[in-house]
Amino acid sequence: MKTREGNVIKRKTDKNNKGKKDSENEKLLKSEDEAKDKNTFKYGPMPRFPSQRIWSRGILILGIFVYLWYFSKSSKETVLAKQTDLYHRRGQVVHCSTEYLEDVKQYPGCVPQQCGRYVSDKIVTTHEAEILLQLAQRVMALGGSKGGATIMDLHSGALSFDDKFVNVYAQKKNKILTPTDLAVYKLVRTKIQNAIADTFGIDVASLHLTHPTFFSRLSNLKPVTPHDEYWHIHIDKHTYESFHYTSLLYLNDYGIDFKGGRFVFLNDASSPTKNVTVEPRKGRVSMFTSGSENPHFVEPVTEGLRFAITVSFTCDPSKAIQDPVHKV
Template sequence: MRGPWLLVLGGLLAVPPAPADPPQPPDRLFWDGFDRFSREDWAGAQAQLWGAVRGLRELRGIRLRCGAECGLQGPGLEESVLSRAECLLGCERLQLGEPSRYRLTRDTERLFQRGLPYNYLQLTHYKLEELDEAAAAAFTFYVKNPHHEQIQDDIQRYKRMEQIQELSFRDLEQPQYQVVYTQAVSLLSEGKLRVGVRRLEESLKMYLLAMEDCRSLCEGTREQESETYRDVSEAISQYYMDILQCRQNCAKEPSLRMRVEHSTEDPLVSHLSLMLDAYSKLEDWEDAAEIARSLLVFHPQNETTRERLRGYEERLQGKSTGKLREAIALYVRRTLSEKRLLYYAMEHLNISFLDPDSWTPEEIIPESLRERVRKEQEDKKQRSGILPYEEVIVTLTPKEMNGTSRVTLDRVLNEEECSALMGLAQAAGGPGSGYRGRRSPHTPRERIQGLTVLRALQMAESGSVDVSHSRLYYRASERARLLAQSYFGMETMHFSYTHLVCRTAIMGEQEGRADLSHPVHADNCLLDPEEKECWREPPAYVHRDYSGLLYLNDDFEGGNLFFTELDATTVTAEVRPSCGRLVLFGAGGDNAHGVRAVTQGTRCAIALWFTKSAEHEEQEHSLAKDLMMGTESQTQSKESQSTGSGREASKTGRGTSATNEDPERPSGRRQKKRMSRKFEDEL
């Protein structure tokens, strides 16, 4: 319950008097704003969208204050629960009129969580020539969606505008504890330890209050995914487990990270570690010992922390109070108590639970579940949930592919994008293509066509191919690079080479075929099957670290990708190409691979090679980026002149109509027009 925590962390919040007019439901305001945006009513859309943002903030504030006011009171559990329910309903009715009007569907909640209103607001502000506000709204959306292709471009365009200052790029939803934490880190880096650690203490208290707010908002109406009928006890237990799981997941809520960027590190542990270093440098042994004890609550067997604590206690010569932070102790006790209930339900009630914390002690997990939990955590790690695109899923983990550095992802491209890129490959197969229908260098039974990103953009500039398709090729390769970089945990990954390649079976030459479309090989070493070695020496591309294949179609026979042992014979995994499927793998001998013969039809894919070395970055790709920005600027200039808006219009072509069917949408993904309010992307 919320009461004890607020007493520890700063006092109870009072319910304010009822407002004269209840706020409008935020979802109604959002969809009205969306409709006005579609009609290019920029001022009307802006008013409704800002109303939705403020309304959601006000709605959450009312629910938090009502939750704080309505604690559990009564002689028994039943009386307490009913009394609290009555109190909450009365409190919300006093503030809102009819609370049921303010219940958001799960899909709408996700739209707000992603900060979608800000992506529309940035354009409405731009159209109304409010550039400072436009940059701020764009940056707010960017913070929540740092890999969103359209917003990356928009941010760069705003930065090139002389009227916009650096201070305009601010996060309008940044929590105060993040602001204070950032200030603390800056002060510590400047050597101002004492004031810096004070700011760390402030941000820690604010963070714990924000965590408490997140937990409190887990109560409320739940959207049912099925119409399964259950008895009362089953329904109550399921609802309670849902609340507990929601509270546990607050620990991984993106808005509850100390830093703006995404991180897998536990925020509390990271924060306490920073405080420990600061107090140590200040030779404040008492506070340092207190923080060390607090850290050991999370990781009691951490020998480094234990050794540091022994050192502090020696310096204190027995004068230490032996305490740890009470707020931290309370947080851990309550979290573990909830985990015990969830693991009990998992064991006896068949309820699924994936623990978000890495510090959970094994002893609270029932012995019968430990192996299952260990496997689920390992699978979770292999599937690497932190992918930069919401729709992309891990289809085959490294374990399922019998390797360590290989993975298969789906939904990297949609059907329209695959079709557009296939069209690009066919259009480029005529005059000007690199191969002009020549036979494959690997087999005389197939023809091969190839196209680089730079060549595609050059052809678009001359009018030989559709400019939107060539830009999509560039963006698809960039999308694959970001996925590889994210999945394999690299800080930076550069292109070594990018190639759109189509292999076509030659009719009349397939009978009795036993060869391969591409023989077994490795991408950064010379495969020696007899010695079962892979020699990293010229002419191998030894600087290549990772490889990728982004498939565009599956309407052909043969053409499967397969991996082998170093003997080039023993197959360890095989993958069937399909539209939007991306296979990523290490470029070394542990991922020797080949391609089955294409015996009918045409197989197209974007082949990608990546390097960690900046000095080996593909120069063609850098030139392609410059050329792409240049062609976009020309397009934007023409659109600006035709609409009179003056904006460097984004690649979506929104300067002419917000509802036109454009090759690329604000998400960098082409989407069909939806008639329903339930949609997964912006337009």
């Protein structure tokens, strides 16, 4: 039975209990706060420095830039030779195509140990390249293609003229080659021949200069004949049957004398990011095996004139050509 007194006592006890609970709760919260504080400062207070927020955002943005730069770089082609750099010898080994190896196997001493592509700035001096550049400019002024590619072959005398070829040696009144031109030309092609033999580990006597070996002047003029379309992907061994080793000597500078006109090797035609480029530089020699292991093209020239010489070698003695002789 509940008495009034009993009710009062109960209320008091409830109040006491509530008070106790409240103070217990308070204690609990206090000790949690303390624990929180203790946790926060377990190893000492976090270091703080002025403008912390600005710094952390700056670092985040920098990180994003580094990430974007890395990925943009890895999705670009490989530059084998930059115009601004000098290389003793730089290159890549590639698997010889079977047709190529079968072909050179017929000629002992001419089989490469490994197929590949190489550049060197130490074979031909810039002075020698300059003499050949002046020769090309002088002789090409006697003709010139209406389209983007003027070709001059000093062995046969063929020179592009409008949309055909003429024989410069037939123009008796013109002094075409000086003894110095001839000596430099012969010296340069001999040095390149030795460099190819050394680079590919073959016998220099098994290599012969072959046709066509020619000077080229490339521009941004619209093509008039198929000869002017120099930017098509091709394999030298397919275009010129006698070729086993191709070399190119650049006579002027990419980015200075002309824009565009880089030389490009393709590793995978469906993936341009696997391309390997060579930026022409005065006196730079590029050497490669001429089979399907080395498909390539020249980028269109967008400004200026690009001068180069294609110097070709064969293992087949019946396809050998002689150096040009003195013509006056």
